[in-house]
Structures are given as C-alpha cells and as structure tokens.
Amino acid sequence: MALALKETFSEKTNKALGVNSEDAKLTLTYLSLAFIILFLGGTLGLLQGLNRAGLLELPSWLNYYQVLTAHGILLVVVFTTLFMVGYFYSGVSHTLGGLLPKVRKIAWTALGSMLFGVALVAATVFMGEASVMYTFYPPMQASPWFYIGLVFVVLGVWLAAFGVFISAANWKKRNRGQHLPMFSFFAVGGFLLLFLGSLGVTAEVLMLIPWAFGWTETVNVMLSRTLFWAFGHTAVNVWYLVAVSAWYVAVPKIIGGRTFSDTLARVVVILSVILNVPGGFHHQIIDPAIGEGIKFMHVFMSLSISLPSLLTAFAMFAIFERAGRKKGAKGLLGWIKKLPWGDVRFLAPMIAMITFIPAGAGGIAQTNNQLNQVVHNSLWIVGHFHLTVGVTVALTFFGITYWLIPYLSKRELTPKLNKLGVIQTLMWTVGMYLMAGAMHWVGLLGSPRRTSFSTYGDHATALGWSPYLFSLAIGGTLLFLAVVLMVYIAFHLMFKAPKGNTEFPIAEPEDDAAPTPQWTERWGLWIVIAFAIISMGYVIPVVDMIVNAPPGSPPFRTW
Amino acid sequence: MKQAIYGLVLYVFLMLPPVASLAESIMTVHMHMQMPLFVIAGMLMAPYLKQRFPGFFSKWNHNGVPGILLFFIIMVYWMLPRAMDEALAYQSVEIFKFISLPFLAGVPLRDSWNKLGSIGQNVILVSFSIISGLMAWLYIFSPTQLCNNYLKVEQITLGWAFLFLGLSIIIYFVQQFFVDQSQYE
Numbered sequence: 001m002a003l004a005l006k007e008t009f010s011e012k013t014n015k016a017l018g019v020n021s022e023d024a025k026l027t028l029t030y031l032s033l034a035f036i037i038l039f040l041g042g043t044l045g046l047l048q049g050l051n052r053a054g055l056l057e058l059p060s061w062l063n064y065y066q067v068l069t070a071h072g073i074l075l076v077v078v079f080t081t082l083f084m085v086g087y088f089y090s091g092v093s094h095t096l097g098g099l100l101p102k103v104r105k106i107a108w109t110a111l112g113s114m115l116f117g118v119a120l121v122a123a124t125v126f127m128g129e130a131s132v133m134y135t136f137y138p139p140m141q142a143s144p145w146f147y148i149g150l151v152f153v154v155l156g157v158w159l160a161a162f163g164v165f166i167s168a169a170n171w172k173k174r175n176r177g178q179h180l181p182m183f184s185f186f187a188v189g190g191f192l193l194l195f196l197g198s199l200g201v202t203a204e205v206l207m208l209i210p211w212a213f214g215w216t217e218t219v220n221v222m223l224s225r226t227l228f229w230a231f232g233h234t235a236v237n238v239w240y241l242v243a244v245s246a247w248y249v250a251v252p253k254i255i256g257g258r259t260f261s262d263t264l265a266r267v268v269v270i271l272s273v274i275l276n277v278p279g280g281f282h283h284q285i286i287d288p289a290i291g292e293g294i295k296f297m298h299v300f301m302s303l304s305i306s307l308p309s310l311l312t313a314f315a316m317f318a319i320f321e322r323a324g325r326k327k328g329a330k331g332l333l334g335w336i337k338k339l340p341w342g343d344v345r346f347l348a349p350m351i352a353m354i355t356f357i358p359a360g361a362g363g364i365a366q367t368n369n370q371l372n373q374v375v376h377n378s379l380w381i382v383g384h385f386h387l388t389v390g391v392t393v394a395l396t397f398f399g400i401t402y403w404l405i406p407y408l409s410k411r412e413l414t415p416k417l418n419k420l421g422v423i424q425t426l427m428w429t430v431g432m433y434l435m436a437g438a439m440h441w442v443g444l445l446g447s448p449r450r451t452s453f454s455t456y457g458d459h460a461t462a463l464g465w466s467p468y469l470f471s472l473a474i475g476g477t478l479l480f481l482a483v484v485l486m487v488y489i490a491f492h493l494m495f496k497a498p499k500g501n502t503e504f505p506i507a508e509p510e511d512d513a514a515p516t517p518q519w520t521e522r523w524g525l526w527i528v529i530a531f532a533i534i535s536m537g538y539v540i541p542v543v544d545m546i547v548n549a550p551p552g553s554p555p556f557r558t559w
Numbered sequence: 560m561k562q563a564i565y566g567l568v569l570y571v572f573l574m575l576p577p578v579a580s581l582a583e584s585i586m587t588v589h590m591h592m593q594m595p596l597f598v599i600a601g602m603l604m605a606p607y608l609k610q611r612f613p614g615f616f617s618k619w620n621h622n623g624v625p626g627i628l629l630f631f632i633i634m635v636y637w638m639l640p641r642a643m644d645e646a647l648a649y650q651s652v653e654i655f656k657f658i659s660l661p662f663l664a665g666v667p668l669r670d671s672w673n674k675l676g677s678i679g680q681n682v683i684l685v686s687f688s689i690i691s692g693l694m695a696w697l698y699i700f701s702p703t704q705l706c707n708n709y710l711k712v713e714q715i716t717l718g719w720a721f722l723f724l725g726l727s728i729i730i731y732f733v734q735q736f737f738v739d740q741s742q743y744e
Contacts, residue, residue: 293585524734528727535723540587543716 019504023093024408026107028494030086031405033115034079035490041074042483049435049476053469054453064452065131065559070122072134076389077153078118080239083397084194085110085160087242088187090404091249092164094504095181096171099163106163114156120149131559133450135228136208138219141555144212147205154198154205161191172521179516182265183506186245188523189269190238196530197234197277200227200538211555218552222289223545229280230538236389237276237305243396244268244312247349250400251316252507254345257323259507260315266520268315271308274530278537279305282367286376290541295369301537302367309360316353344421345413345505348399351429352392359387362440377450380443383436391432395425398486403502405493412500413493421489428482435475442468566603566661573597574657583647586706586713587720594637594660601665608666616670623674626667627683633664634687638694640705647708684732691725694718 048067050056058064089107093099099107123145124130130142136150168180168188180188204227211219248265252258259265281298284290324335340346362384365371375381402421406413413421443449447465456462572578573596582593609616620626636642637660645652672680697705698718704711 291585293581293588296581297588524731527734528731531730532724532727535720535727536592539720539723540585540716543719544712547712547715 019090019408019410020093020098022104023090023099026099026104027086027090027093028405028408030082030089030111031401031408031490032494033111034082034086035487037074037079037082038483039487041071041079042480044071044074046476046480049473052453053473054455054466055470055473061128062126063128063131063559065133066125066128068450069131069133070125073121073125074118076134076385077235078114080235080242080389080393080397081114081153081157084190084239084242085157087397087400087404088164088190088245089160090408091183091245091504092167092187095183095506096167100167100170103163103167106159106166110156110159110163112156113152113159117149117152117154117156120145120152124149128559135232137228138208138211138221138224139553139556140558141208141212144209147209147212150205151202151209154202157194157198161195164188164191179262179521181506182259182262183245183249185266185520186241186249186269189273190241190245192523192527192530193234193241193273193276194238196273196534197231197238200230200277200280201232203227204231218554220545220549221553222287223542223549225284225287226280226538226542226545229283230277230534231280233280233283234277236385236393237272237279239389239393241269241272243349243352243393246396246400247312247316247353249507250403250505251346251349252319252323253505254343254403255320255323255340257319257326257507258510259513260318260322262509262513262516263520264311264315266516268308268311270520270526271311272305273526274533275301275304275308277530277534278302281537281541282372285367285369285372289545291544294541298537299367299369301533303364306360306364309356313353313357342418342422344418344425345399345402347422348402348425349396351425352395352399355387355391355395355429359384359392363388375443377448378443379439379447379449382449383439383443386432386436386439390436391429395428398425398428401486401490401493403505405490406497406500406502407504409494409497410499410501411493411497412502414497417489417492417497420485424482424485424489427478427485431475431478431482433475435472435479438468438471438475442472560607562603563607566600566607569596569603570600570661573600586643586709587717589643590637590717591720591724594656597657597660598665598668601661602669603665604661605666605669609670620667620670620674623671623679626671627675627679630664630668630671631683631686633659635690638690644706644708681732684728688725688728688732691721691728695721695725 044067047056047058048064048071051058051064051067058067085107089099121130124143125146127143130136130146132140132142132146136142136146164184164187168184171184172178172180179185204224207216207219207224210216248259248268252260278298278301281290281295282302285295320339321335324338327335327338329335329338339350341350366375366381366384398421402413402418405411442465445465445468446461447468453469454462573582573593579593581588583589637656642652646656647653675683695718698714698721700718701714705714709717
C-alpha cells in the first residue's frame, strides 16, 4: 500500500512538473555536443571514404591519416561518451527522482574536463602532430599534448561515473530493500565497466607522456598495446551495453509490451561487467610475445562475452513475440507483422538489433586464431566495427533521440518528423550495409586497413579492389547525408518541434513476474569478482612482457 | 540437484587429460585457475551431499570449525611449491589433488561458511589475504627457483597473481565495513 501511494505520488509530481529543468539542460547540452561531434566526425568520414576510393584528392595541409585519426577518435570515443553520459544522466534523473545538486555539479565538471581534453586532442591532430590513429599504438609517437588531452577525457569519464555511483548509493539509502530501478542499474553497470576498462589505458598513457616529452628514451610496445586493448575492447562493449539498456528498458514500452525478466536483464549487466575486460586479448591474436597457451585460453574469455549477448537476443525475441500475441497475432511468425514498423522509435533500435546478428557472428569468427589470420588488419575489421558501433550502437542512440530529446525539451515527435526519421534510418542502414559490406568483402580480397589509397603500381589485385571501394564511397556518401538529416532532426526536436508532453518510456514487468533476487544488488562482490577475473586474464602475459621485456623502442614518426 | 550435476560436469571436464595438462603447463593457471575450479566443483556438489548424508555433516561439522580447518589445511598444503611439483611428477599425488580439492576443501567450505558467522568469516578472509601476501612476497623475491617444473619467470608471475588475489580479498573485506548492506536492504 505504502509502495503504491509512493508511486502515484512520484507519478503525479512527474506529470505536474515533468523533467527537472536543470537536469534537462545538462542532458541537452551533452546531446547537442554529441550531435555536433557526429556532424564533424561524419564529414571527416565522407572525406576519408572518397579519398580511400581514389575519388577525391585531399588538400596538402590535411592528409588521410589525420582525417582517419580524427574520425576515429571523434566518433568512437567522443560522440559515444557524450551520448552515454547525457542519456544515462537523464535516465538516472528520471528513475531516481532528480539529480542531487552535487551530482549535477560533477556532471558539468566532467563535461568541462572532457571538452578541454578533446580540444587538446583535436588540435594536435589537425596540427599534424598526432597522426597515430585512434589506437595511438607506440612506437608511433604523438605530441605529448595529445596524450595529456586523453588524460582529461578519462578524468571526465571518471567524474561522470562517480556521479552515477553517488546517485545510486544515495537512492538505495533512501529506499531500503528496494531494487535499483532497471535503468539506473544499467547506468551503474555501464559506468563501472567503463571505469574498470579505463584503468589499463590510464596506466599506458601515463607511461607514454614522459616518453613523448623525451624524459624516457624507450617504451615497452607490447605492454602498451595490451593495456590499450584492455580499454579499447571494453569501451565498445560499454557502448553496446548503453544500447542494450534501451532495448530492455524503452523498446518493450514503445511496442506496447512488458519486460521479459527483470532478473535476466540484471544478470546480463552483471555478466557484462565481470567478463568484459580480459576480452581485449582477441585484438592481439596476431601479436608476438604472447604464448600460444595464453591466446588459447583467451579464446574462452572472449567467447564468454557472447553469453550475455545471446541472453539478450533470447529476451528480445520473447518480448516481441509476447507483445505481438497480445495484439492478436496468430501462427508461428504472425507477431512480426504486429510490431510497429512505422514508428522510428522502434524501427531504428530494431534494425540495430538485427544488425547485431551478422555483426556479432563476425566478431565471434574474428576471435578464432585461424580465421583471424585471414582478416587481420584488413578492411574486414573496419567493416565489422562499422556494423557493431556504426549500426547497433549508433542507430539505437538515434532511436533513443526521438523520444529523449522531446521529453527533455517538452516537445513532441510529430508524424512528419517520424517519417523523416524513418527515411533517415533507412538511409543510414542502406549506406552502412553498402559501405561495411564492401569493406568486409574487399578485406577478404586483401585490401589493408589504415592505409591511404594506392594502386600499388597498378598491381592487378589492387586494381580489383576498385569496384568495392566505389561501393564504399557510395555508402559513405549516403551515410553523410543521413548524418546531416539526423543532426537536423535532433536540433529540430530540441528547438522547433511543437510543444507537448513526451513520456520517458520505462517498460513494466509482467503481472506474474517473479521477484528479483536480492543478490543482484551485491555490487561489492561483482567488483571483486571482476577484479579477480581481470587479474586472471592479465597477470600472466603482463608480467611476462615486463620481466622479459626487450630494451624498448625509441619513438617513430611515420608521417 | 542441478548444481550438483554442473559441479560433476566441471569436475570431469577439469580431469580430462588435455584440459589438465594444458592447465598444468602454466604455473599460475595451475594454482590460480585449475585448483580454485576444483574447489568450486566441490562447492557445487556440496548441497547434494549434505542432502544425501545430513547426519554426517551435522555430527562432524555442526559449528563449521572442523570443516573450515580441513579446508584451511588442504589449501595451505597445495600452496607449497613442492606439492605442485609432486602433483606433476607422481600420479598418486595428482589423484590426491583431484580428490582433496573438491571433497576435502570445496565441500567443507560451503558447509562451514554460513555456520561460521561473520567473525569466523572475517578471520578466514584476513588469514587468506595475509597468506596471499606472504606467498606473493615469497614467489616474487625468491632468489632461487622453487619448483623444478616451472621457470623463474613463471614463479614471479605467480607471485603477482597472489598479490592481486590478496588485494581482491582485502577489497572485498574492506568494502563490507564501508558499505553497510543493512542500510540498503
């Protein structure tokens, strides 16, 4: 009874006051910056795609590798992080009853730190001082200010993470015995994973800074690469977890269904946090200096990450089928027709989910030593992460935008804008499939990644790549148009759409849902297990890399 | 029952010759992955055994101390460098390892843990973190090779693994004092 009263009370306040205007301002700032970054990164992507196909000559002051570095960092790190922080903070504010004033301050400070860092990074890249790609592998050496910029980005991420942890702990104290609302559970899990993953890269960057200033002469290349991938792999899985949160929390509500299982969703979060960080090793299958036995064991550690993904796939189909049958669907597959395909808030994340089937399968293939040899460092890999991050994550983010921005700006998604959104989604999908499909195929034919356009002295094999590279360029052009459309839609929803009331979609459990067990809330234990598993994965190879280290490498500037 | 089957499957899997020889080929994996997994297999089988032989457990381990003592002795025994060497050299010691870790360490641990109460649990956590610290110190700084079967670099690696294990236990132990679960539950 008390619970019911409380709920109606909070519902009433939400209805009367809507979103807290200061919290809305915070998220809208993050999202605006995210979409500006998307536009910049997308423009660079277009330039690079056309240049890679041999269709466009870049000016002498801007070369392919600068564009590639900036495109990678802006889209895979900055756009995603800004969106993640904005989106999670709005959800934490919504589900936990507004942000605490100190948390809001933390979030603004985090934004300042990130922007300062990004400014340093972007400046060094455009000055031609840091064409080191987004993986910044040593012994390629960028300007020290590039690495210092990265430190500020990571600091910002940590601040944002602790803001969410503080909010969650505070809410738990005020609501004893209750489960943290699912959305906030995802936020805590996502930020925890990002925090754990960034520990490695922080250590790496702190070694690179003195080396870049010339205070130390050499750097341990293998160690740096390993520490980088502890972060790099985890980061993409964090973005994926952010997307998954919307699938579990918002999508069921949008299609008029219920959540499948609260416990299952929480288990997916916990498993993602525990299992993810050692997965970074499958990016180093071809690296020397790691023993075969270790690589073999890491296949298991990598593949274990597909378990939560498969759980998610199962839960999603169950949600869709139940929702469809509730609407009177008949037969084995009749529920597919009952899904709201015309609603962009569903269509975009749905295409994202469907894309994760081939994208995830490709990922599993690449994790295997022998298959990896075929595609390593080819454009196949680039195609792969354009499907995972470029479709699964990005399209889900776009899908979120259609309800999150109007909810925050107290406006409405009009049918006309919805239609524009559907067009945008289809354009993005077609563009990405053309581009990523071509990348996959031409990668199998041997075209390398991270290499500017060359016909290799008109070699027949290299000339054979041209049709695929054209398809890549066409896809890239469509994608750029889709980016422009998306940025227009985002800002239209922010400032121009008609005033109205948009709800924050939070799915409810089934009426006969089993209660969620208390052990899902034992974060102390999950952190310790994650820490132990990270140690299991990294202690052996890292000690080997340090104890048996070669003298190290002096810096190289390849550009 | 389901748990017992999972435990049995894990147990058999770990004993398969290729799995066992791969796990034992790397010192750290031998001690920090294979051995704990045997203990976990035993823990998974414990409820079934308790259900099957309720009298035995209540008679011999009613306050949890004998069980945890047995667990402690077995664990400390398997931390001796010589024990690991012997497991590789003698079939009989290898079989003893396969039996002792699940049934003399895993089963009594699960049976005793809740019977011990928070003070007993904390004593165990602190003891194990101290032992891990000592082992870390021994393996990292030992001037000589301790195991005939493993190189010195593997020994150092194992030392660092012990350090992280100890740290994990300490973090878990300390967070209990800072995070009062009863405030949340």
